[in-house]
Amino acid sequence: MVAPMTSSTAGGPRRLGVMGGTFDPIHHGHLVAASEVAHLFELDEVIFVPTGRPWQKSESTVTSAEDRYLMTVIATASNPRFSVSRIDIDRPGPTYTIDTLREMRKIYGPEVELFFITGADALAKMLTWRNAADMFTLAHFVGCTRPGHRLTDPGLPKGGVSLVEVPALAISSTECRDRVRAGEPIWYLVPDGIVQYINKRHLYRQ
Ligand SMILES: Nc1ncnc2c1ncn2[C@@H]1O[C@H](COP(=O)(O)OP(=O)(O)OP(=O)(O)O)[C@@H](O)[C@H]1O
Numbered sequence: 001m002v003a004p005m006t007s008s009t010a011g012g013p014r015r016l017g018v019m020g021g022t023f024d025p026i027h028h029g030h031l032v033a034a035s036e037v038a039h040l041f042e043l044d045e046v047i048f049v050p051t052g053r054p055w056q057k058s059e060s061t062v063t064s065a066e067d068r069y070l071m072t073v074i075a076t077a078s079n080p081r082f083s084v085s086r087i088d089i090d091r092p093g094p095t096y097t098i099d100t101l102r103e104m105r106k107i108y109g110p111e112v113e114l115f116f117i118t119g120a121d122a123l124a125k126m127l128t129w130r131n132a133a134d135m136f137t138l139a140h141f142v143g144c145t146r147p148g149h150r151l152t153d154p155g156l157p158k159g160g161v162s163l164v165e166v167p168a169l170a171i172s173s174t175e176c177r178d179r180v181r182a183g184e185p186i187w188y189l190v191p192d193g194i195v196q197y198i199n200k201r202h203l204y205r206q
């Protein structure tokens, strides 16, 4: 593990975490990873960014962007340091992180420090992402441990990534969807409001 960078705290540039994900649905694994990275890196805020069209996931299995966005808002509402951005769902075309980071820099200004947060599985695939080499000039990348996945640096530019240990929660969105489909409970895998939203909207039934 690489020791996290510490902040310049008061008076320094704003430090923003960017937690990108399909969040179909959002679960406690996402929330705990974001919270831990916020703590370790002394972030001012973590912005959750639900994907619009996650091109590396099968389109037919992805729930509508509005449902995923609303679930992300519900799940993060109680944490004053968490917020949700629509930038990926409002941008047409496939979702590329290079575009997310460019847009973030336009919105928050060139001085802001961006920390893009990923789990070990996403980090392992990062070199297959669009314009991967350019992403590292726009943000620092933080790879988090995730049960069932080995956390290694897949050969990213030196200094561009930190690997950190977060509390281990063996939860995936796939498992949540499968459990709903099978009539099994997802209480405590996801926030209570997400169980209620899924039931109200009849998501993942077939
Ligand atoms: N339990 C977890 N612990 C740590 N990181 C996680 C965990 N679950 C997801 N992540 C990370 O959160 C980000 C968004 O993940 P995503 O929304 O694709 O959820 P998922 O559970 O991996 O979904 P699916 O099962 O549908 O593939 C990714 O960087 C992923 O690696």
Ligand SMILES: O=C(O)c1ccc[n+]([C@@H]2O[C@H](COP(=O)([O-])O)[C@@H](O)[C@H]2O)c1
Binding pocket: 019, 020, 021, 022, 023, 049, 051, 054, 055, 056, 057, 095, 096, 097, 098, 122, 128, 129, 130
């Ligand atoms: O930029 C890309 O080409 C790219 C390819 C795959 C995933 N991503 C981003 O990685 C984050 C996690 O994605 P996912 O598919 O694991 O939910 C999310 O912000 C995606 O937009 C980005």
